[in-house]
Amino acid sequence: MHQLSLLDSVVTPDVAQLRTAELRQLLEHHNRCYYELDAPEISDAEYDALFRELQKIEAERPDLLTPDSPTLRVGGKPLGRFAQVRHRLPMLSLENALQEDEIRAFEQRIRSLLALPDTTTLQYQCEPKMDGLAVELVYQDGLLVQASTRGDGEVGEEVTANIRTIRNVPLRLSGEQLPALLEVRGEVYLPLTAFQKLNVEREENGEAPFANPRNAAAGSIRQLDPAVVAKRPLAMVCYGVGVVETEARTQTELMSQLAAWGLPVSDQARQVNGIEAAVACFQDLQQRRDSLLYEIDGMVIKVDDLRLQQELGEKSRSPRWAIACKFPPRQATTRINEIILSVGRTGVITPVANLEPVELSGVTVSRATLHNWDEIRRKDIRVGDRVIVERAGDVIPAVVKVLLDQRSGAEWELPEPEVCPACGSKAAREAGEVAVRCQGGLACPPQLAESIIHFASRDAMDIDGLGSKYIEQLISLGLVKDSADLYRLTRDDLMQFERMGDKLAENLLAAIAASKQQELSRFIFALGIRHVGERTARTLAERFGSIDNLQAATLEELTSIRDVGPTVAISIRSFFDAPANQAVLQRLKAAGVAPTVEEKRVGGRLTGLTFVFTGTLATLGRDEAKKLVESEGANVTGSVSKKTDYVVAGSEAGSKLEKARNLGVTVLSEDALLAMLANDGTLVT
Ligand code: IVH
Numbered sequence: 001m002h003q004l005s006l007l008d009s010v011v012t013p014d015v016a017q018l019r020t021a022e023l024r025q026l027l028e029h030h031n032r033c034y035y036e037l038d039a040p041e042i043s044d045a046e047y048d049a050l051f052r053e054l055q056k057i058e059a060e061r062p063d064l065l066t067p068d069s070p071t072l073r074v075g076g077k078p079l080g081r082f083a084q085v086r087h088r089l090p091m092l093s094l095e096n097a098l099q100e101d102e103i104r105a106f107e108q109r110i111r112s113l114l115a116l117p118d119t120t121t122l123q124y125q126c127e128p129k130m131d132g133l134a135v136e137l138v139y140q141d142g143l144l145v146q147a148s149t150r151g152d153g154e155v156g157e158e159v160t161a162n163i164r165t166i167r168n169v170p171l172r173l174s175g176e177q178l179p180a181l182l183e184v185r186g187e188v189y190l191p192l193t194a195f196q197k198l199n200v201e202r203e204e205n206g207e208a209p210f211a212n213p214r215n216a217a218a219g220s221i222r223q224l225d226p227a228v229v230a231k232r233p234l235a236m237v238c239y240g241v242g243v244v245e246t247e248a249r250t251q252t253e254l255m256s257q258l259a260a261w262g263l264p265v266s267d268q269a270r271q272v273n274g275i276e277a278a279v280a281c282f283q284d285l286q287q288r289r290d291s292l293l294y295e296i297d298g299m300v301i302k303v304d305d306l307r308l309q310q311e312l313g314e315k316s317r318s319p320r321w322a323i324a325c326k327f328p329p330r331q332a333t334t335r336i337n338e339i340i341l342s343v344g345r346t347g348v349i350t351p352v353a354n355l356e357p358v359e360l361s362g363v364t365v366s367r368a369t370l371h372n373w374d375e376i377r378r379k380d381i382r383v384g385d386r387v388i389v390e391r392a393g394d395v396i397p398a399v400v401k402v403l404l405d406q407r408s409g410a411e412w413e414l415p416e417p418e419v420c421p422a423c424g425s426k427a428a429r430e431a432g433e434v435a436v437r438c439q440g441g442l443a444c445p446p447q448l449a450e451s452i453i454h455f456a457s458r459d460a461m462d463i464d465g466l467g468s469k470y471i472e473q474l475i476s477l478g479l480v481k482d483s484a485d486l487y488r489l490t491r492d493d494l495m496q497f498e499r500m501g502d503k504l505a506e507n508l509l510a511a512i513a514a515s516k517q518q519e520l521s522r523f524i525f526a527l528g529i530r531h532v533g534e535r536t537a538r539t540l541a542e543r544f545g546s547i548d549n550l551q552a553a554t555l556e557e558l559t560s561i562r563d564v565g566p567t568v569a570i571s572i573r574s575f576f577d578a579p580a581n582q583a584v585l586q587r588l589k590a591a592g593v594a595p596t597v598e599e600k601r602v603g604g605r606l607t608g609l610t611f612v613f614t615g616t617l618a619t620l621g622r623d624e625a626k627k628l629v630e631s632e633g634a635n636v637t638g639s640v641s642k643k644t645d646y647v648v649a650g651s652e653a654g655s656k657l658e659k660a661r662n663l664g665v666t667v668l669s670e671d672a673l674l675a676m677l678a679n680d681g682t683l684v685t
Pocket of ligand 1: 092093094127128129130131132133134150186187239240300319322324
């Protein structure tokens with residue numbers, strides 16, 4: 001017997017030890033996917049389950065706890081592309097409560113730690129748990145001097161230039177009694193409408209859409225180019241502080257103090273008495289979750305009294321005085337009945353799953369986007385599969401996972417299309433693209449319809465009343481084969497439509513005729529050149545002044561413009577080089593379409609100012625900085641004179657800097673320039 005048990009202990013592996021190693025490896029892997037690659041492979045709930053399992057084993061078997069266990073740190077390592085910032089106080093994470101009983105257990109723990117008598121009621125602050133990216137802002141004497149991401153909690157990435165682009169982040173605090181040093185923490189997020197719009201644009205450009213608003217916010221803040229970040233309408237909400245001297249006695253007072261200094265705080269935070277009121281608040285917030293303009297994934301309950309918070313203190317990873325109550329994920333299980341292919345305006349062929357209708361947080365879901373074939377392959381999605389669908393703040397739900405163990409064998413894979421389902425033209429992927437695109441151009445009816453719908457749309461030629469229904473009919477009747485045909489339509493053509501009356505036809509024709517004198521920038525946008533959005537169209541109109549000039553622009557001329565990189569420039573050139581497009585432009589001209597030229601924009605934030613650059617700028621290249629100020633209406637010259645308004649000096653600036661100082665010209669650092677741009681062109685002192 002003795003022999004046997006000895007043998008036993010030699011050959012029976014320590015299951016807990018093996019599992020710990022496995023869990024650590026898994027968690028590290030998913031941490032990297034989430035924090036560094038912005039491409040999570042599992043849901044938060046699945047990650048939490050693994051994390052908790054490891055925590056549980058470590059609690060039972062302290063001998064297995066190692067100093068490098070992922071339970072001892074908060075997130076992934078910074079990517080190293082940005083400068084690193086050590087937080088003066090670590091940025092902690094929160095413990096999760098997945099059930100209401102866990103919320104009550106949280107209060108019990110606090111009560112016993114504080115040895116509170118049963119008669120005292122604890123006051124809590126309940127706040128939405130924003131689903132974004134945690135950042136810390138540092139204000140010195142009221143001025144925003146640094147912003148960083150949480151990173152691993154100890155060291156984050158310096159993202160000051162990017163944070164400065166966020167409209168509701170004050171570059172300077174307002175109000176009374178500003179502290180010498182304020183470290184404020186909060187969440188950067190992308191409101192839902194902006195998130196949806198961004199994904200539509202990304203899909204149109206053949207880029208992978210973001211899976212949820214959090215990834216979109218994280219991806220945006222970690223963009224190396226602040227100009228790209230500035231185009232994304234990010235917002236921030238503050239929920240706590242690092243180092244600061246304050247007279248606030250409660251979390252509620254602290255938030256009011258932050259608001260009084262001009263910082264954004266949540267308008268959904270509630271002060272409640274007792275844990276049952278907090279539970280009720282949680283239920284109420286969950287009910288209202290879908291009516292908010294941003295994504296939240298739960299509610300945070302914080303002991304309101306700051307003295308009690310201090311008394312309770314923190315564990316290695318999270319404070320004892322707060323808990324994150326997570327909402328159950330908005331997931332449901334259903335079946336993929338069919339995968340249909342939808343062809344968009346730019347010819348991108350998107351696979352869309354037709355689902356067995358299923359109810360998901362009050363909405364019946366019958367379709368889910370599958371994004372592209374890389375996604376289909378990565379998730380091994382097949383027609384007939386049972387799948388988990390999730391709504392992650394997006395209107396269109398996504399398939400998160402296939403239930404592989406429920407396969408019958410009758411499921412089948414949908415191959416990447418080689419021909420366009422709409423017109424039969426060749427379909428292919430371009431190098432480096434994830435999207436499969438129809439190569440048929442305007443010979444492809446959806447592309448033609450979409451291109452004309454876009455042409456007539458409000459932000460483009462603004463042809464009032466000419467919506468998609470009429471356009472599709474005009475195309476199917478063969479009356480419209482390109483946008484120029486719109487200008488040849490007659491009353492009789494229109495009268496063929498059902499419910500078309502004299503008056504309506506007259507109005508439509510008048511609206512079409514009126515658009516002949518539309519603004520040049522709108523006309524350029526209306527052409528639907530790939531990668532040319534409204535903003536670029538405006539820049540092109542300002543720069544070239546006529547469609548003929550734009551048509552004649554060389555690649556060099558195009559790339560010298562801000563907002564126009566090589567991809568955009570090549571796209572513009574190939575549009576104008578295509579004989580079919582040249583013919584349409586000719587026909588538009590012949591039909592009397594003569595776009596008007598806007599006055600040079602005077603609304604630039606730096607209009608009329610003269611800048612000189614000297615030295616090496618830390619983040620912006622000299623050319624980029626030059627383009628940036630020029631696009632805001634400023635002039636850039638090579639030498640400093642009394643007429644110079646600002647000299648922007650980088651490192652190793654020489655004689656120009658000296659001259660500026662002698663002449664009393666204001667000298668700006670790169671940061672000050674960016675702050676100025678973010679502050680509507682007003683110098684931030
Ligand atoms: S308090 C010491 N409050 O949730 C307390 N966090 O899982 C630290 N979060 O890293 C956080 N909304 O990014 C707090 N109202 C809120 C929050 C919130 C979202 C995020 C934050 C934090 C993570 C913790």
